[in-house]
Amino acid sequence: MLKEVTVTRYITPLREGGSLPGLVEADDLGTYVMKFTGAGQGRKTLVAEVVCGELARRLGLRVPGLVTIHLDPVLGLGEPDQEVQELLKASGGRNLGMDFLSRAIGFDPLAFEVGSQEAGRIVWFDALVGNVDRSWRNPNLLMWHGDLWLIDHGATMIWHHNWPGAEASAARPYDASDHALAPFAPDVAGAAAELAPLVTEELLTEVTAAIPDEWLTGEAGFDTPDALRRAYARPLLARAAVIHERIRGIETLQGGK
Ligand SMILES: Nc1ncnc2c1ncn2[C@@H]1O[C@H](COP(=O)(O)OP(=O)(O)O)[C@@H](O)[C@H]1O
Numbered sequence: 079m080l081k082e083v084t085v086t087r088y089i090t091p092l093r094e095g096g097s098l099p100g101l102v103e104a105d106d107l108g109t110y111v112m113k114f115t116g117a118g119q120g121r122k123t124l125v126a127e128v129v130c131g132e133l134a135r136r137l138g139l140r141v142p143g144l145v146t147i148h149l150d151p152v153l154g155l156g157e158p159d160q161e162v163q164e165l166l167k168a169s170g171g172r173n174l175g176m177d178f179l180s181r182a183i184g185f186d187p188l189a190f191e192v193g194s195q196e197a198g199r200i201v202w203f204d205a206l207v208g209n210v211d212r213s214w215r216n217p218n219l220l221m222w223h224g225d226l227w228l229i230d231h232g233a234t235m236i237w238h239h240n241w242p243g244a245e246a247s248a249a250r251p252y253d254a255s256d257h258a259l260a261p262f263a264p265d266v267a268g269a270a271a272e273l274a275p276l277v278t279e280e281l282l283t284e285v286t287a288a289i290p291d292e293w294l295t296g297e298a299g300f301d302t303p304d305a306l307r308r309a310y311a312r313p314l315l316a317r318a319a320v321i322h323e324r325i326r327g328i329e330t331l332q333g334g335k
């Protein structure tokens with residue numbers, strides 16, 4: 079279960095990407111980056127953030143802590159910005175929050191060095207979840223206190239948009255040619271040897287248990303939230319065993335697969 083907090087103050091929108099996350103303060107006095115159920119991409123984006131964030135953390139990758147944030151849509155009434163007001167009004171109830179890494183800076187592949195072991199772990203993880211949002215144009219990697227942190231896992235697991243085709247879709251290779259860490263000789267074979275054995279059914283059950291029930295209800299073909307949780311776990315379990323052999327477009331220490 080993720081910690082639950084309630085928004086007390088909307089501070090400012092973060093206009094970098096497309097989804098207009100907000101910086102907010104909550105009743106535990108924490109500052110969070112908030113992602114809204116009422117955003118255009120919908121609640122599946124939030125489910126993807128939870129699955130990938132909780133999985134990455136258990137694999138030892140750095141990701142900000144996740145919480146769910148309750149929002150009273152009345153908070154939107156005081157917002158001068160029309161777009162923000164609409165978003166808040168459409169997002170009453172439970173939303174996603176992540177710890178705000180204050181004064182983090184965006185990762186720049188030309189300005190920072192990354193070791194091939196760390197690059198390999200991140201490329202392997204992105205291949206596992208099919209992340210299309212880690213390109214050098216838009217790395218969604220932050221430097222914070224000298225370390226690399228992973229954010230923005232909304233555009234992953236494309237198979238969850240079409241469950242009947244999920245198995246076939248999840249068997250596809252991963253194209254890493256645009257990956258922000260492609261230039262750092264990612265050791266994906268080493269990463270696979272270390273991380274793939276950790277991705278067990280048990281671990282994935284724990285990870286998917288963190289998805290709030292209300293983001294899983296009403297999905298065609300699934301009677302219960304747990305049935306849908308299992309559907310999230312299955313392709314990841316299958317991919318973990320094979321995906322390092324299906325990473326395309328980078329020179330790896332494996333010898334250019
Ligand atoms: N946890 C965080 N700590 C600090 N800054 C963040 C955090 N999450 C996001 N940001 C900043 O907000 C921007 C937008 O967030 P992101 O999750 O990438 O959403 P999107 O790209 O969909 O707008 C990021 O590029 C980053 O600059």
Ligand SMILES: [Mg+2]
Pocket residue numbers: 095096218230
């Ligand atoms: Mg982003």
